[in-house]
Amino acid sequence: MQRLSGKKVHVYRSPHLITFNERIVVSNNIISDDDLYQLLLYVYKINNKDNITFFEFFTAAAFYIFSKVKADLFVCEVGLGGKYDATNILNEKKKSCIITSVGLDHKEYLGSSIKNIAKEKSGILGKSNLVICSYQNKKALEAIEEITKKKKCVSFIYGKDWFIKNKYLYFDNNKINISTLSLAGAHQYQNIGCAILACYKINTLNIETKLISSLIANIKWEGRLHQLSGAIKKKYTNTDFWVDCAHNTLGFKVLKKWVDQDKSSRFYLILSVGIQKDYKGILKHIKKMNPELLLLVKRTNFSSRPAEDLFSEASNLKIKCKIFNTVIQSIKFVSSIEEGLYNKKKCLIAGSINLVGEVLLKDKET
Secondary structure, X not given: XXXXXXXXXXXXXXXXXXXXXXXXXXXXXXXXXXXXXXXHHHHHHHHOOOOXXXXXXXXXXXXXXXXXXXXXXXEEOOOOOOOOXXXXXXXXXXXXXXXXXXXXXXXXXXXXXXXXXHHHHHHHOOOOOEEEEOOOOHHHHHHHHHHHHHOOOEEEEEOOOEEEEOOEEEEOOEEEEOOOOOOOOOHHHHHHHHHHHHHHHOOOOOOOHHHHHHHHOOOOOOOOOEEOOOHHHHHOOOEEEEEOOOOOHHHHXXXXXXXXXXXXXXXXXXXXXXXXXXXXXXXXHHHHHOOOEEEEEOOOOOXXXXXXXXXXXXXXXXXXXXXXXXXXXXXXXHHHOOOOOOOOEEEEEEOOHHHHHHHHHHHOXX
16 A cells, blocks of 8 residues: 555565565565575575574565665564564564454464464564554453553554444544455455554554545455456356465454355365364364365375365365365366356365465466
C-alpha cells in the first residue's frame, strides 16, 4: 500500500514461493540474481566460516543491503516466533510491531500452548514500541497485554481500540470503507486493518484517507486465496483452481469460512502438509468443509507428512480421499471428473507454502 502511494519500501519476508529473490525487496524491487549472488558472496566472506544458520545468514545479507539503500519504510516479517528470531536485532526505538492472530504452530520450537506461543511472538516488542494487535484468543491476548504493559508499549488491540464491522474499519473517530479490498477471504479485512492502522499511527507515513479505497483495490498477494489464471487454467478450463498457503489449523479454520461462502460449486481439495504439522487438527477442519474428494500428494519438494498417514486419518474421519504421486496428477484427475448437475468445479490446493510455490511455478509456464 505504501509502495502504491509513492513511497520507497524495503521488504524482508520468508519463506519464498518460487525463488529466493522474493525474500528481499530493495526499494520496491525484488533483488536481481546478480545482486543477490554478490551480496551472499560478500556475507559469506565476512562470516569467515563461523557457525551460522541459514536464516541468520540470509537475514544478515538482507539487512546489509537495506542499510546501503535509502527507503521510506522497512517491512520485516519475523522468521519464527520473535524473542530469539534473527530479525530481532532491529533498533527497538524505531520499531512498530504488528501481531496477527496467534495459532498453534511450530510447537516444537515455541511451546505447546497458545499462551506460550503468544509470549514468544511478543518477544519482538521493544520498550515503548507502537503495537497493533489483531483478533486474539483470550489466552493469547492475556500474554500479549502482559508484555505490552511491562514494556510500556503504545498498543492498539482489536476489539478494544479498533474493530471492523460491515467492511468498515473503526478506530479513534475514524470510519474507513475497506469494501474495495482485492484480496479474497474475510480474514484479509483484519490484515488490511492492521496495515492501515499502522500507516495512520506511524506519523512519518502520512497516508491520505481518500487514497485508501483505490490502493487496497490494487493489492496482489500470490498464494493467498489466489485463483490460477495461467497455464493450468488454460489447460484445465472446466475447473476453477485456487491456491492458499494455509499450513496449520488456524489457516484451515479460516479457509472453512471461505468455502462456506459458495455452495454453487462442487468443491475438491488437494493437500500435502509438512512432517511436523498438526495434520490431525487440519483434517478435522477439512471434514467440516465436506469436500467431494480429498486428493493427497505423495511426492513433494519438501519434507512432508506421508500421504498414507493422511489417508488413514482422513478415512477414520469418513473423508473420501485418494492418493496421487504428484500434484499435477491430482490436478488432472479433478479436471477429468464429470460436473454432473453443477455448473462448475472449484479445487483448492493448500497445506504447504512449498506445495503452493510448485503449483504457481507450473501455472507461470508458457
